[in-house]
Amino acid sequence: MIAEHSQTEMPEIPKAEILCVGTELLLGEITNTNAQYLAQQLAHLGIPHYVQTVVGDNIRRIHELLATIIPRCQLLLVTGGLGPTPDDLTHEALARYFETPLVEYPDLWDDICRKYRQRGITASPSNRKQALLPQGSQVLTNRSGSAAGIIWSPRPGFTVMTFPGVPSEMQQMWQDVAVPYIYQQGWVQTILVSQVLRHWGIPESLLAERIGTLFESANPTVAPYAGQGEVRIRVTARAPNREAAQTLLQPMVAQIQAIGGEDYFGSDEDTLASVVGSLLRQRGHTLAVAESCTGGLLGQLITGIPGSSSYFLGGVLAYDNQVKVKVLGVSPEILDSCGAVSEETAIAMAEGVKNLLGSDWGLSITGIAGPGGGSPEKPVGLVWIGLASPQGVWAAKHRFNGQRGRESVRYFSAQTALDWLRRTLIRQERS
Amino acid sequence: MIAEHSQTEMPEIPKAEILCVGTELLLGEITNTNAQYLAQQLAHLGIPHYVQTVVGDNIRRIHELLATIIPRCQLLLVTGGLGPTPDDLTHEALARYFETPLVEYPDLWDDICRKYRQRGITASPSNRKQALLPQGSQVLTNRSGSAAGIIWSPRPGFTVMTFPGVPSEMQQMWQDVAVPYIYQQGWVQTILVSQVLRHWGIPESLLAERIGTLFESANPTVAPYAGQGEVRIRVTARAPNREAAQTLLQPMVAQIQAIGGEDYFGSDEDTLASVVGSLLRQRGHTLAVAESCTGGLLGQLITGIPGSSSYFLGGVLAYDNQVKVKVLGVSPEILDSCGAVSEETAIAMAEGVKNLLGSDWGLSITGIAGPGGGSPEKPVGLVWIGLASPQGVWAAKHRFNGQRGRESVRYFSAQTALDWLRRTLIRQERS
Numbered sequence: 126m127i128a129e130h131s132q133t134e135m136p137e138i139p140k141a142e143i144l145c146v147g148t149e150l151l152l153g154e155i156t157n158t159n160a161q162y163l164a165q166q167l168a169h170l171g172i173p174h175y176v177q178t179v180v181g182d183n184i185r186r187i188h189e190l191l192a193t194i195i196p197r198c199q200l201l202l203v204t205g206g207l208g209p210t211p212d213d214l215t216h217e218a219l220a221r222y223f224e225t226p227l228v229e230y231p232d233l234w235d236d237i238c239r240k241y242r243q244r245g246i247t248a249s250p251s252n253r254k255q256a257l258l259p260q261g262s263q264v265l266t267n268r269s270g271s272a273a274g275i276i277w278s279p280r281p282g283f284t285v286m287t288f289p290g291v292p293s294e295m296q297q298m299w300q301d302v303a304v305p306y307i308y309q310q311g312w313v314q315t316i317l318v319s320q321v322l323r324h325w326g327i328p329e330s331l332l333a334e335r336i337g338t339l340f341e342s343a344n345p346t347v348a349p350y351a352g353q354g355e356v357r358i359r360v361t362a363r364a365p366n367r368e369a370a371q372t373l374l375q376p377m378v379a380q381i382q383a384i385g386g387e388d389y390f391g392s393d394e395d396t397l398a399s400v401v402g403s404l405l406r407q408r409g410h411t412l413a414v415a416e417s418c419t420g421g422l423l424g425q426l427i428t429g430i431p432g433s434s435s436y437f438l439g440g441v442l443a444y445d446n447q448v449k450v451k452v453l454g455v456s457p458e459i460l461d462s463c464g465a466v467s468e469e470t471a472i473a474m475a476e477g478v479k480n481l482l483g484s485d486w487g488l489s490i491t492g493i494a495g496p497g498g499g500s501p502e503k504p505v506g507l508v509w510i511g512l513a514s515p516q517g518v519w520a521a522k523h524r525f526n527g528q529r530g531r532e533s534v535r536y537f538s539a540q541t542a543l544d545w546l547r548r549t550l551i552r553q554e555r556s
Numbered sequence: 557m558i559a560e561h562s563q564t565e566m567p568e569i570p571k572a573e574i575l576c577v578g579t580e581l582l583l584g585e586i587t588n589t590n591a592q593y594l595a596q597q598l599a600h601l602g603i604p605h606y607v608q609t610v611v612g613d614n615i616r617r618i619h620e621l622l623a624t625i626i627p628r629c630q631l632l633l634v635t636g637g638l639g640p641t642p643d644d645l646t647h648e649a650l651a652r653y654f655e656t657p658l659v660e661y662p663d664l665w666d667d668i669c670r671k672y673r674q675r676g677i678t679a680s681p682s683n684r685k686q687a688l689l690p691q692g693s694q695v696l697t698n699r700s701g702s703a704a705g706i707i708w709s710p711r712p713g714f715t716v717m718t719f720p721g722v723p724s725e726m727q728q729m730w731q732d733v734a735v736p737y738i739y740q741q742g743w744v745q746t747i748l749v750s751q752v753l754r755h756w757g758i759p760e761s762l763l764a765e766r767i768g769t770l771f772e773s774a775n776p777t778v779a780p781y782a783g784q785g786e787v788r789i790r791v792t793a794r795a796p797n798r799e800a801a802q803t804l805l806q807p808m809v810a811q812i813q814a815i816g817g818e819d820y821f822g823s824d825e826d827t828l829a830s831v832v833g834s835l836l837r838q839r840g841h842t843l844a845v846a847e848s849c850t851g852g853l854l855g856q857l858i859t860g861i862p863g864s865s866s867y868f869l870g871g872v873l874a875y876d877n878q879v880k881v882k883v884l885g886v887s888p889e890i891l892d893s894c895g896a897v898s899e900e901t902a903i904a905m906a907e908g909v910k911n912l913l914g915s916d917w918g919l920s921i922t923g924i925a926g927p928g929g930g931s932p933e934k935p936v937g938l939v940w941i942g943l944a945s946p947q948g949v950w951a952a953k954h955r956f957n958g959q960r961g962r963e964s965v966r967y968f969s970a971q972t973a974l975d976w977l978r979r980t981l982i983r984q985e986r987s
Contacts, residue, residue: 420859428851
């Protein structure tokens with residue numbers, strides 16, 4: 126029973142909360158990236174946290190919130206409100222809540238004066254406030270700025286850590302001091318390891334139904350996220366170390382990959398463009414694009430991948446019909462009889478750019494991105510995608526949601542074109 | 557005392573809170589931009605809000621937080637937790653808190669089915685959950701997605717509004733339905749009106765020095781924001797209505813525009829691409845682009861502007877050197893002796909695309925975006941921009957910060973190219 130014994134000796138993992146102080150957050154002037162950063166860090170270290178709160182620079186409201194938050198948690202991370210101005214009130218509110226005096230920390234005051242001198246400034250009386258900390262708290266040193274934080278356990282089983290609102294200073298203090306402290310306390314007993322499985326071309330609800338009861342798995346957990354046409358499934362395992370987590374993770378990842386089939390295109394940082402790039406590179410094939418309504422977005426996604434020059438030759442932005450005719454060789458008769466947004470034009474553009482640039486593959490997009498230019502027969506959102514391959518040339522009609530706006534139609538067009546090329550490359554391999 | 561009387565008849569402005577639901581926020585997987593957006597909107601409408609909260613997809617914890625939050629406010633804005641999966645629990649938690657049954661809204665179910673049909677999919681049983689709303693609530697229609705929200709006053713003096721977590725859908729629903737509702741209630745008694753003055757090509761510190769004491773103004777306020785090469789100055793006035801706010805705003809805006817001079821390129825939604833577009837349209841001129849390292853980004857920025865087809869003909873993505881030679885007519889000798897990233901190549905590309913497409917202006921970019929491909933003589937971040945005009949052709953050398961990464965070099969290249977064309981068009985007009 127050694128294992129059990131050693132487990133009972135482990136310190137209890139605290140439940141954490143995050144409190145961000147700053148009126149600028151309430152006015153929406155800045156995005157709360159501090160909460161996101163600390164949330165990621167807590168998740169990784171296996172420290173649970175269930176609530177984040179934002180409050181302005183008002184001592185009564187900070188105090189009221191502390192009264193709500195502190196009973197719910199054993200570790201409170203506070204960002205903001207450590208500056209030299211009268212509306213920086215975090216330490217004052219904490220001291221008042223725990224009925225503890227603020228006292229001057231002489232070493233900290235020396236350090237603040239030294240930092241100001243280095244910048245050629247004399248520390249002002251208002252900076253003296255930054256050297257006042259709740260009695261009994263430990264200084265959480267700020268390497269670059271003047272705002273020090275604290276690590277303070279005002280009563281058994283509760284610890285508060287404070288950080289300045291400036292993200293770079295907060296992150297440095299978190300890594301330098303807070304993380305080692307958390308390990309020292311024995312609070313890091315398991316870590317989280319995640320893999321995100323990315324899908325294109327399947328609605329979230331359909332994929333979720335197929336995954337079904339796997340969503341109920343406790344470790345690893347399985348959770349869906351959708352947005353912008355992509356469905357992501359995150360599989361997250363908790364274990365004492367990375368290897369054990371991977372061992373838990375991999376069978377579940379394999380199961381969900383099998384369910385996703387061809388709709389699954391990659392994991393984590395993979396994008397449709399990066400996956401297409403890998404497939405082309407593996408085959409030693411080259412690609413050229415002909416874009417009308419996307420106006421460069423397809424090329425931009427492809428060339429966003431470092432090293433894309435090994436398979437991407439370039440393309441033609443055939444925005445005006447004359448460019449389709451003169452540069453890509455689309456026949457004026459096709460444009461007259463079928464229109465610029467048609468199967469025939471998409472095919473002629475894909476073949477045209479393949480021939481012009483001498484690539485193995487040609488990918489074309491012609492459509493109506495809106496807001497103007499639509500008609501009953503050819504509404505906003507109608508897009509033809511053409512694909513010229515070493516084996517032949519095809520075109521496919523798509524109807525994207527024009528209501529979502531021009532950028533959305535363009536984005537879906539470019540991603541769908543990449544996805545088509547991806548599936549075609551995979552199927553060719555198989556056949 | 558009429559004014560006083562009518563003031564006492566005004567409805568009381570509710571205190572608002574924001575609650576964002578989503579485990580992905582607690583795991584730090586996404587940034588909470590919804591809270592920022594709603595915070596800005598509330599500030600604009602003069603509706604006070606003092607606390608924002610984030611909670612995961614857990615019905616017990618959502619319920620506990622509702623018990624804490626609801627007594628503190630009269631208007632609660634909730635985002636997230638409206639999807640079709642079992643962990644989407646927002647409406648269930650609200651219904652449970654107010655002891656109200658969830659009932660099916662048949663029109664909403666029809667609408668959900670219709671939206672799926674349009675995408676060529678049959679709505680699945682799990683989607684039916686999205687048609688269940690607390691009895692007595694009003695549907696907050698989602699124009700694009702299947703997740704509807706509610707506006708619900710379950711008891712006098714308290715209203716809750718729910719929105720999906722997808723930012724574009726949330727914002728559309730806020731503007732379409734929530735804002736008109738808030739006005740109807742008489743909750744908007746003073747508003748904030750802002751104008752953002754946008755600058756390119758001047759460091760923040762220099763512009764801030766020139767603006768000097770204007771930053772101390774109380775109403776309108778003046779505040780700087782910088783990022784991605786652009787410096788924005790926000791001027792904000794608070795007044796009972798838009799006209800009164802504009803009267804306060806305009807003299808300050810005019811002063812700051814005069815200070816910005818040619819570095820000021822536009823206001824609010826203006827972009828370098830939209831301003832260049834307006835200038836070209838005014839002159840009846842056309843533009844073509846030749847892109848190497850930006851791979852389509854320049855074209856994408858230009859064609860992101862609705863109506864750009866009236867002045868943008870298209871372009872060539874000359875990623876591979878052979879495309880520069882074969883399509884744009886850059887001489888192989890230039891490429892051999894000067895290299896692809898050189899004044900000569902930039903000029904030949906700009907002239908080449910202008911001639912090929914028959915445009916008035918040709919704009920070219922050739923550079924080293926990184927992370928690979930740099931050398932001591934031609935480091936990552938070195939970019940040549942070429943500009944062919946009806947009057948002649950020029951090239952300019954830029955050295956962007958390669959340390960900031962590939963996307964940053966590409967972005968600065970494309971924006972700087974547009975800014976150069978903008979200044980050239982303005983100066984031509986003057987001379």
